[in-house]
Amino acid sequence: MFALVLECTHEARDLLIADLWEAGVAGITETPEGLRAFFEDEADRAALQTQFGGAIEETEERDWVAESHEYLQPMRVGARFFLVPEWRDDPAPEDRIRIRVNSGLAFGTGAHxxxxxxxxxxxxxxxxxxxxxxxxxxxxxxxxxxxxxxxxxxxxxxxxxxxxxxxxxxxxxxxxxxxxxxxxxxxxxxxxxxxxxxxxxxxxxxxxxxxxxxxxxxxxxxxxxxxxxxxxxxxxxxxxxxxxxxxxxxxxxxxxxxxxxxx
Structure with missing residues (x-):
């Protein structure tokens, strides 16, 4: 497994994440400067750098799906909302509106x-x-x-x-x-x-x-x-x-x- 280390602004981050998922990324973590996008060894490194730029780093194998699930937990937002990742079945508290969050493509999870x-x-x-x-x-x-x-x-x-x-x-x-x-x-x-x-x-x-x-x-x-x-x-x-x-x-x-x- 290797990481593609990318610099980006906050406002460009969500669209960049979406493009990375479309390119087959295995997992993504945020850094102060941008993102680290992790790919399996068989991914085309040259093509990814041509598309996204950035630097290649070697890294260890990890269960990025499990880590992503651990990162995104049910959350209360405002006075009315209860946001729940799609892989969980937590019921909303009585005073809350439940919204299922599909985070697979990183659009609007509610975490931002x-x-x-x-x-x-x-x-x-x-x-x-x-x-x-x-x-x-x-x-x-x-x-x-x-x-x-x-x-x-x-x-x-x-x-x-x-x-x-x-x-x-x-x-x-x-x-x-x-x-x-x-x-x-x-x-x-x-x-x-x-x-x-x-x-x-x-x-x-x-x-x-x-x-x-x-x-x-x-x-x-x-x-x-x-x-x-x-x-x-x-x-x-x-x-x-x-x-x-x-x-x-x-x-x-x-x-x-x-x-x-x-x-």
Whole structure:
């Protein structure tokens, strides 16, 4: 077995992990600088370095599946949620909403601060029967949470077909009717959303600010996360340029979630 040692930013980490799983990685650990991705000896080292870069390190054989399962345990998030890995059958406490986490492709397990911030914000923002649009849904965890909190129509999309497959599986396992399509916010109808969600990189949040403003109703709300403290000012400038005003900021460690409205 060998490790491919990669440097990456926090915002690029989730997509890089997804690409590594697609390339047949046996296990992944995080480092302060990025990731260590472990592959079996028969994997094509040259091809992996061509695709991902990084340095090759020899390492010992380990049961990475077992270690991944040990790492991701059931967790309480906010006041309402109980996130459970797909390989466990832990029931939710009476006061909690159970969400099954499919972590196999590393989209939105709930372990990341930006996802937790969004889940906590949804507890306050969701109203019965409202229409919610989740842009860049990943595993679908935020769309599922919105539906289980009482939202009416929930629409979720992602430009990555791999993410769509994961989200579809999760929605089916939860028995939820959520409209899911492969595509971007540009394909969403104008003025349709009471609440639009985007847990994306700061660059995408800034670029898509006009579309987030376009798809919400005049009294609608936008929930954005995936950015760190130094990114807030730049994203806020783009929100204001799109006719939006920031009304609330939530934080966990260096990560931030923004709530914005038209105005």
């Amino acid at each position: 601060e930006s996802t937790r911030l969004c889940l906590e914000a949804l507890e306050e923002l969701i109203k019965p029967a409202m229409t919610v649009v989740d842009i860049g849904t990943g595993s679908g965890i935020l769309a599922e949470a919105a539906k289980k909190l009482g939202a009416g129509r929930v629409i979720a999309c992602d430009i990555d077909p791999l993410a769509i497959d994961v989200a579809r599986e999760n929605f089916a396992a939860a028995g939820l009717e959520i409209e899911l399509f492969e595509g971007s916010v540009q394909q969403v109808e104008s003025g349709i959303a009471d609440l639009a969600i985007g847990n994306l990189s700061p660059a995408w949040l800034a670029l898509l600010a006009p579309d987030f403003a376009r798809i919400i109703k005049p009294d609608g709300t936008i929930l954005l996360s995936g950015l760190e403290a130094p990114d807030v000012e730049r994203v806020q400038e783009h929100l204001e340029g799109a006719g939006l005003k920031m009304v609330k900021t939530q934080e966990e460690n260096q990560w931030r979630a923004l709530v914005a409205q038209i105005g």
